[in-house]
Amino acid sequence: MNKFLQIALEEAKKSLKEGGIPIGSVLVIDDKIVGRGHNKRVQDGSAILHAEMDCLENAGRLSASDYKKATLYSTLSPCFMCSGAALLYKIPKVVIGENKTFQGPEEHLRSSGVEVEVLDDKECYSLMQNFIKTNPELWNEDIGE
Amino acid sequence: MNKFLQIALEEAKKSLKEGGIPIGSVLVIDDKIVGRGHNKRVQDGSAILHAEMDCLENAGRLSASDYKKATLYSTLSPCFMCSGAALLYKIPKVVIGENKTFQGPEEHLRSSGVEVEVLDDKECYSLMQNFIKTNPELWNEDIGE
Numbered sequence: 001m002n003k004f005l006q007i008a009l010e011e012a013k014k015s016l017k018e019g020g021i022p023i024g025s026v027l028v029i030d031d032k033i034v035g036r037g038h039n040k041r042v043q044d045g046s047a048i049l050h051a052e053m054d055c056l057e058n059a060g061r062l063s064a065s066d067y068k069k070a071t072l073y074s075t076l077s078p079c080f081m082c083s084g085a086a087l088l089y090k091i092p093k094v095v096i097g098e099n100k101t102f103q104g105p106e107e108h109l110r111s112s113g114v115e116v117e118v119l120d121d122k123e124c125y126s127l128m129q130n131f132i133k134t135n136p137e138l139w140n141e142d143i144g145e
Numbered sequence: 146m147n148k149f150l151q152i153a154l155e156e157a158k159k160s161l162k163e164g165g166i167p168i169g170s171v172l173v174i175d176d177k178i179v180g181r182g183h184n185k186r187v188q189d190g191s192a193i194l195h196a197e198m199d200c201l202e203n204a205g206r207l208s209a210s211d212y213k214k215a216t217l218y219s220t221l222s223p224c225f226m227c228s229g230a231a232l233l234y235k236i237p238k239v240v241i242g243e244n245k246t247f248q249g250p251e252e253h254l255r256s257s258g259v260e261v262e263v264l265d266d267k268e269c270y271s272l273m274q275n276f277i278k279t280n281p282e283l284w285n286e287d288i289g290e
Binding site: 041045046047048049053056057059060061062063064067079080081082083084085087088089090140141143144145 | 186190191192193194198201202204205206207208209212224225226227228229230232233234235285286288289290
């Protein structure tokens with residue numbers, strides 16, 4: 001598995017152990033992880049801390065020139081909010097573990113000039129599928145359904 | 146002035162007093178404020194707490210049916226991230242104090258079915274203009290420039 005997706009997946013599993021939604025994310029600049037995070041809807045009672053948002057928050061206040069060299073990894077296809085955060089900061093590349101469970105506005109990212117790579121990772125997929133089977137209401141809440 | 150924009154403006158002024166970026170937001174459901182917030186880039190060292198995000202976070206975990214009745218007010222036109230959050234939660238209406246200082250993807254919101262109202266408020270505008278004159282670097286950081 002891609003080494004950065006592996007860390008994002010570790011974050012997702014950490015969230016699951018905490019009783020949360022198993023989605024993880026890392027932000028990478030110059031081949032180094034500068035931020036990592038996971039969904040905190042359950043843990044923090046948060047409406048905005050999707051994995052990517054938590055990751056960006058944990059990376060701290062970066063310069064525009066840093067963001068322009070960054071790649072955002074997520075175990076699951078980013079939603080409108082998280083894709084919007086990538087667009088706000090002009091992050092040029094997004095790498096996605098899987099997009100079968102949920103697909104965000106990937107085409108909108110691409111048409112805005114963002115490189116989007118989908119790795120179609122089976123472990124990311126099965127982690128979400130198993131979670132949704134037992135927690136459908138939490139998952140629906142997380143995507144505004 | 147619109148009574149809810151007035152509260153959003155109070156939030157913006159609170160941020161300014163705290164040394165922060167003067168943008169405020171409220172979330173309204175059934176004519177009642179269910180969340181309010183302001184930009185916390187400076188105060189919390191946050192990369193994600195734009196006013197609208199802080200407001201949504203302070204409103205807490207709401208149901209999809211609540212969001213579908215909500216109106217999001219902001220003193221300034223919402224950026225990609227905050228517009229994306231509105232789309233994630235299918236918030237049907239966004240009311241904007243002003244969009245001369247900065248204009249987010251309002252047309253994208255409209256084409257996605259969101260009602261967008263721009264109030265062209267002079268006080269919201271002058272608050273931002275005065276702030277940017279003395280803090281251009283903070284403002285640029287906030288919009289990823």
